[in-house]
Ligand code: CP
């Protein structure tokens with residue numbers, strides 16, 4: 479990795495102070511432009527003159543639009559690349575692509591199948607690289623989730639977050655955040671789809687308050703926040719086995735009644751209504767999913783500013 483370049487690959491690599499600075503910046507930038515037209519630039523336009531390239535190996539709605547509009551609000555510009563349309567799709571290496579893009583843009587966001595590709599790209603890049611989701615993690619999402627939790631219920635410290643369903647990439651980034659901030663994380667998954675043991679061990683070694691188990695009802699009991707995600711992530715090939723294993727982890731109204739009275743429901747989206755969450759919960763009064771989606775913009779802006787040395 480090039481020294482002194484601030485890559486945003488995982489929340490586990492940030493200090494608590496850096497994570498807090500990113501969260502505070504996201505809150506502040508959101509508050510400073512309430513009800514503004516979406517493409518109006520922030521007063522200070524701190525990334526005037528900066529360019530971001532985004533490379534997508536997988537589909538995206540929120541990540542693409544939030545980075546693109548966020549970069550515009552900060553005064554910069556962005557370029558979206560479908561990996562298959564680039565020379566990456568014909569075998570140019572991630573390292574050579576990184577060297578070239580480092581000469582052309584000021585930061586790169588990558589959504590990749592393999593986390594290792596993002597690590598390798600960052601090692602060869604002279605400009606900051608942002609993980610826009612990999613098979614391992616989705617750190618940008620968790621910044622937005624924590625912003626959403628904090629705007630509803632104040633500092634996340636002391637809150638209990640219940641994760642129900644797949645121990646997947648989004649779950650891993652929640653585990654990473656639990657190493658840095660003082661919240662309790664209770665994860666319930668089918669045994670075959672548990673959160674990554676290495677990440678759980680690292681979190682526990684860092685004194686994070688993380689519990690893992692297979693009992694959804696035990697995990698959700700009294701929780702302040704209930705989070706789930708799709709049972710079949712992009713790249714998963716065992717759909718039938720997953721659809722058989724996950725139904726006891728579906729977040730429905732009966733399940734939500736076990737959480738604390740005003741518990742917040744979150745989902746990174748896209749949701750599979752009737753599978754991991756019912757319509758009644760997604761569209762109900764406890765759902766924060768649309769704020770959560772909007773907060774991707776504010777989160778992305780704060781991440782970009784941190785990467786580019788503006789925080
Ligand atoms: N939550 C999320 O990352 O959404 P997209 O896949 O639409 O970017």
Ligand code: NVA
Nearest residue numbers: 646707711712746747
């Ligand atoms: N876990 C999901 C998240 C999508 C934003 C996936 O990786 O497909």
